[in-house]
Amino acid sequence: MSGHKGQVVGYVRVSAADQNEARQFEALGTVDKMFSEKVSGKNTEDRAKLQEMLTYVRDGDKVRVKSPDRLARSTTDLLALVEQLKAKGVALEFVDNPALNTDTPQGEFMLTVLAAIAQLERKTIRERQAEGIAIAKRDGKYEKAPKLTPEQVQQASERIAQDVPKAKIARDLGVSRQTLYAALNGSGKYAK
CATH class of the missing domain: 3.40.50.1390 (Resolvase, N-terminal catalytic domain)
Structure with missing residues (x-):
């Protein structure tokens, strides 16, 4: 002290x-x-x-x-x-x-128990979210929004016209080549 x-x-x-x-x-x-x-x-x-x-x-x-x-x-x-x-x-x-005073052994113990409960709560919430997403995916309800905006798709087409490799364009846009192809062909989520 x-x-x-x-x-x-x-x-x-x-x-x-x-x-x-x-x-x-x-x-x-x-x-x-x-x-x-x-x-x-x-x-x-x-x-x-x-x-x-x-x-x-x-x-x-x-x-x-x-x-x-x-x-x-x-x-x-x-x-x-x-x-x-x-x-x-x-x-x-x-x-x-x-009973929760931090300078007593009981208080320390109670707070340890609370911490365990809080951790359990967070874990349960995460698990429920994951389960919810899995169920939604299975039922085809969980559609992530298209990763590319119409402007980005437009730019991608212009760059392809300039012979820029598709793999490079996909990398620059931070998406997979499949996503880029879908966007360019207007298939999947990008279907008009």
Whole structure:
């Protein structure tokens, strides 16, 4: 530990739906520094005070929030913030959910479990997407949009007229020769 006496830093987030920040301030009790945010949008970038707080905290500090949902928008978001704070040597305390406090063995364990669940969730979502695509392909519903625009097809024809090799044109356009031929012959997706 450095000579820096750890500060308790409060973070409060009030959404448009719940304007009562007094409740959150009260829950946090006495803190050395308070960051308070009024947020409406869904993106993390509009949480300017959160970014400010993350920049402000130093090794040995403790961030106190009422509950995980005040700090994070999702499990993944929460875990990323926990990691970010941990890397700076900053503990995280949840007034309403002490079981998640990062400076206790239970909290560490709970967050490990959450991380496993979040990972499973992502994997399941990816798998479902892949399955959805496979089924759509099988049923002929998954047609990627034509890779070449009419302008590109036009340019390709002009270059062929100038005796540029088709393989080179396909390479320049970043498509396979089959795609180029289909586009030039107006077959497959390029059928008029």
